[in-house]
Amino acid sequence: MLAGYLPVLILAIIAVLFAAVTLFVSNFIGHKKPSEDKLLPYECGNVPVGTARERFPVRFYIYAMLFIVFDVEVAFMFPWAVLFKGLGLLGLIEMAVFVLILLLGLLYVWGKGALEWE
Amino acid sequence: MISTYLAYLFSGLAVLFAISTILQRNPVYSAASLIGVMVMLACNYVLLNAEFIAAIQIIVYVGAIMVLFVFVIMLLNLERAKREKLLISRRAVGVLLGLALSLKLAMVGYASKILIESGRLKIPEGMGSTQVIGKYLFSNYLLPFEVASLVLLVGLIGAVVLGKREAS
Numbered sequence: 001m002l003a004g005y006l007p008v009l010i011l012a013i014i015a016v017l018f019a020a021v022t023l024f025v026s027n028f029i030g031h032k033k034p035s036e037d038k039l040l041p042y043e044c045g046n047v048p049v050g051t052a053r054e055r056f057p058v059r060f061y062i063y064a065m066l067f068i069v070f071d072v073e074v075a076f077m078f079p080w081a082v083l084f085k086g087l088g089l090l091g092l093i094e095m096a097v098f099v100l101i102l103l104l105g106l107l108y109v110w111g112k113g114a115l116e117w118e
Numbered sequence: 119m120i121s122t123y124l125a126y127l128f129s130g131l132a133v134l135f136a137i138s139t140i141l142q143r144n145p146v147y148s149a150a151s152l153i154g155v156m157v158m159l160a161c162n163y164v165l166l167n168a169e170f171i172a173a174i175q176i177i178v179y180v181g182a183i184m185v186l187f188v189f190v191i192m193l194l195n196l197e198r199a200k201r202e203k204l205l206i207s208r209r210a211v212g213v214l215l216g217l218a219l220s221l222k223l224a225m226v227g228y229a230s231k232i233l234i235e236s237g238r239l240k241i242p243e244g245m246g247s248t249q250v251i252g253k254y255l256f257s258n259y260l261l262p263f264e265v266a267s268l269v270l271l272v273g274l275i276g277a278v279v280l281g282k283r284e285a286s
Contacts, residue, residue, distance in 0.1 A: 002120070002121055002124075002165075005164060053195065054195060055192075055193060055194070055195040056189075056192040056193050056195075058193055058280065058281045059281050059282070060189055060192070060193065061189055061190075061193060061277055061280065061281045062277050062278060062281040062282065064185050064186045064189040064277075065186070065273060065274060065276075065277030065281075066274065066277070067182060067185060068178075068182040068183065068185070068186055068273070069270045069271075069273060069274045071177065071178060071181060071182040072178055072182065072266075072270055073267070073270065075174050075177055075178055076255075076263070076266070078170070078173070078248060079170065079248050079249070079251050079252025079255055079256075080252060080256065082248045082249055082252055083249060083252040083253060083256065087256055090256075091256055094256055094260060094263070094264070097264055097267075098263065098264060098266075098267045099267075101264070101267040101268060101271055102267050102270060102271060102274075104271065105270070105271040105274040105275065106274075108274070108275060108278070109274060109278055112278055112282055113282075114278045114281070114282045
């Protein structure tokens, strides 16, 4: 039973090794000539206008919440998709009700203009 | 059995990550340690043959809930708060709450052990697999499933009410 997870283990080991080796090798063989400009925090190429450690606007929270809500919605769809053929029309209606309720939420957010960045 | 040793390994690592979560002074490091706890719990779910729960643990908790935690850290700028020492009284409250929660969890675990061993609680064959969870979710537990979407809707509306300023 656990043997089925061997590929997952191998993938995890390779992923960790890849990250670790990349960091180690570039740290080891890379030349370091730090200058004041190079040590600036990287802000997409712009010169930073202040510390990055400041309070972020609360409107970011809406995006995080939107992400969570629809992430959980999709999580519920996995078992539904696995069983889709066996569930028949009733299963389709069940999921339609579920999605419709969340669609109302999306329409509410949209109607409130919360998707706009002002 | 190798799975027993693996369970001890994952549980031990989970405890270490949990200790790291509460000892880190920088809240972002705490959040990163919490990811470790959640991944280790997911590994334990796999050992318990609950692969669907393990996948959901990664997708929802490590993926989505951690995003929310990190956003809250950013929103509150906890960077400054990290240097503040906690009052002894607050620590005492934390320890007491932690002990109470541990006791409750131990009781739940022990009670379900008794219920299963006496045969009063039957776990369906293959429980934890995606098929079996889906089968129960879309038949016996249909109402909780539909209510879940309402709970998500409430969360969504709450976020908009909190985060969206009315145009004035």
